[in-house]
Amino acid sequence: MNILQIxxxxxxxxxxxxxxxxxxxxxxxxxHEVICAHYVGRQGPLVQRLExxxxxxxxxxxKMQGSSRINHLKLLLKLIRIxxxxxxxxIHAHNWDADCYAFLTAFFKKVRVVVTLHSRSYFKWVDSxxxxxERLFFKKAAYFACVSEVMANEFKQITKVPENKVKVVYNxxxxxxxxSPDKQNLNKIRHExxxxxxxxxxxxxxxxxxFKGIIYLLEALAELKNNKCKLLxxxxxxxxxxxxxxKFLSGKTISQQVIFAGFRQDIPDILDAIDLFxxxxxxxxxPIALSEAMARGKPVIATRIGGIPEKIINNKTGILIxxxxxxxxxxxxxxxxxxxxxxxxxxxxxxxxxxxxxxxKTMIKNYxxxxxx
Numbered sequence: 001m002n003i004l005q006i007x008x009x010x011x012x013x014x015x016x017x018x019x020x021x022x023x024x025x026x027x028x029x030x031x032h033e034v035i036c037a038h039y040v041g042r043q044g045p046l047v048q049r050l051e052x053x054x055x056x057x058x059x060x061x062x063k064m065q066g067s068s069r070i071n072h073l074k075l076l077l078k079l080i081r082i083x084x085x086x087x088x089x090x091i092h093a094h095n096w097d098a099d100c101y102a103f104l105t106a107f108f109k110k111v112r113v114v115v116t117l118h119s120r121s122y123f124k125w126v127d128s129x130x131x132x133x134e135r136l137f138f139k140k141a142a143y144f145a146c147v148s149e150v151m152a153n154e155f156k157q158i159t160k161v162p163e164n165k166v167k168v169v170y171n172x173x174x175x176x177x178x179x180s181p182d183k184q185n186l187n188k189i190r191h192e193x194x195x196x197x198x199x200x201x202x203x204x205x206x207x208x209x210x211f212k213g214i215i216y217l218l219e220a221l222a223e224l225k226n227n228k229c230k231l232l233x234x235x236x237x238x239x240x241x242x243x244x245x246x247k248f249l250s251g252k253t254i255s256q257q258v259i260f261a262g263f264r265q266d267i268p269d270i271l272d273a274i275d276l277f278x279x280x281x282x283x284x285x286x287p288i289a290l291s292e293a294m295a296r297g298k299p300v301i302a303t304r305i306g307g308i309p310e311k312i313i314n315n316k317t318g319i320l321i322x323x324x325x326x327x328x329x330x331x332x333x334x335x336x337x338x339x340x341x342x343x344x345x346x347x348x349x350x351x352x353x354x355x356x357x358x359x360x361k362t363m364i365k366n367y368x369x370x371x372x373x
Contacts, residue, residue, distance in 0.1 A: 002033045007094040011041030016094040026364035090371045096125040103137040112142040143370045145169040147286035148307020171288045172363035177295040181272040189273035203274030205289040208237040213280035219326035236263045271296040282323040297351035299343035301332045317350040
C-alpha cells in the first residue's frame with residue numbers, strides 16, 4: 001500500500017511529529033511504501049532518522065515564506081502532484097492543519113484520508129472552522145483516530161462525525177523500549193551525570209513547555225527531606241522556560257540535584273538509568289514519553305488527565321496525582337522512596353500491561369485496518 005504521512009512540522013520532536021515517525025517506521029517495516037511530508041520550519045532530527053531507514057521525506061514549503069493564500073495553493077498543488085506521482089492510496093494527517101491539506105487533496109484525487117487527533121487543541125481548530133468541516137471535510141474523512149478513549153468520546157459529542165468513523169488508536173512505543181535493560185549503558189549514563197549507586201534518580205522526558213508542569217516537580221523536589229535524590233530532565237527547551245527554572249532554583253540547595261540534559265537520542269538508556277519516572281503534565285492526550293517509560297518497566301507517577309488513566313491503574317501500574325499539585329508529587333515520590341520494592345513491582349506490572357495491550361505491533365495493526373477500511 002502507498003501511504004503519505006503528513007504533519008505540519010518535523011523541526012521539533014512533538015507528539016504529532018513523533019507519532020508520524022513511529023507509524024511511518026512501523027509501516028515501512030511491514031513493506032508498505034511510505035512517504036512523509038511537512039511544511040513548517042527546518043528539518044529536525046526525526047527527518048534524519050526517517051531517511052536513515054530509507055523513508056522519503058519531503059518539505060512541501062521549503063522555498064516558500066509566509067502563509068499567504070498563494071503559498072497555501074502552491075503547497076496544495078505540490079501535495080496533489082506527490083499523490084499522483086507516487087500513486088498514494090492513503091493520506092494519514094497528524095493533527096491540524098495537516099488535515100486540511102489532506103481533505104483538499106481528496107477533492108482532486110480519490111484517496112482515503114485518516115486523521116489522528118493528538119490533543120484537545122484539535123477541537124478548538126474544528127470549532128473555529130465549523131462550517132468548512134461540517135459541510136465539506138467530514139464527508140471526505142475515512143476515519144478519525146483518537147489517541148485515547150476520553151478524546152474519542154469528546155470528539156463524538158462536539159461534532160457531527162458518524163460514530164463509526166471515530167476510532168481509538170493509542171500511541172505505543174517502538175519495540176526497542178521493550179528490550180531488556182543494558183547494564184553497561186545504564187552505568188554509562190549514571191557515570192556521565194555523576195550519579196552514584198546510593199542516589200535515587202528521578203527522571204522526566206519531554207520538550208519543556210508550560211503544559212508539561214515541570215515547575216511543580218521542582219517544587220516537590222524542594223520540599224523533599226531526602227537529599228540523596230537527583231532529578232534528570234531530558235528534552236529540548238522549546239518554550240524558553242529554562243530561565244524560569246533557574247530563577248526558581250537560584251539559592252536553593254536542590255540546585256545541585258537537578259540536571260538539565262537537553263535533547264537526547266538514547267532515551268531507552270536514559271530510562272534504564274532512572275529509578276522513578278515522573279510526568280507532571282497539566283494537559284495531555286496520550287503521551288508517548290510516559291508509554292515508553294512504562295514499556296521500559298519503570299515505576300511512574302503521572303497526572304490524572306486525558307488518556308493517562310486509561311494506561312495507569314492507580315497503585316498497580318503507577319501512581320496517579322492531580323495536575324498542578326506539587327504536594328501530591330512529593331507524597332508520591334516519598335511513597336516510592338519508602339517502598340522501593342513495591343515501586344519496582346508496579347513498573348513490572350506496567351511493562352506487562354504495555355506488552356499485552358499497547359505494543360507497537362498493535363498500534364501499526366490498528367492503523368493498517370483503518371487504511372484498508
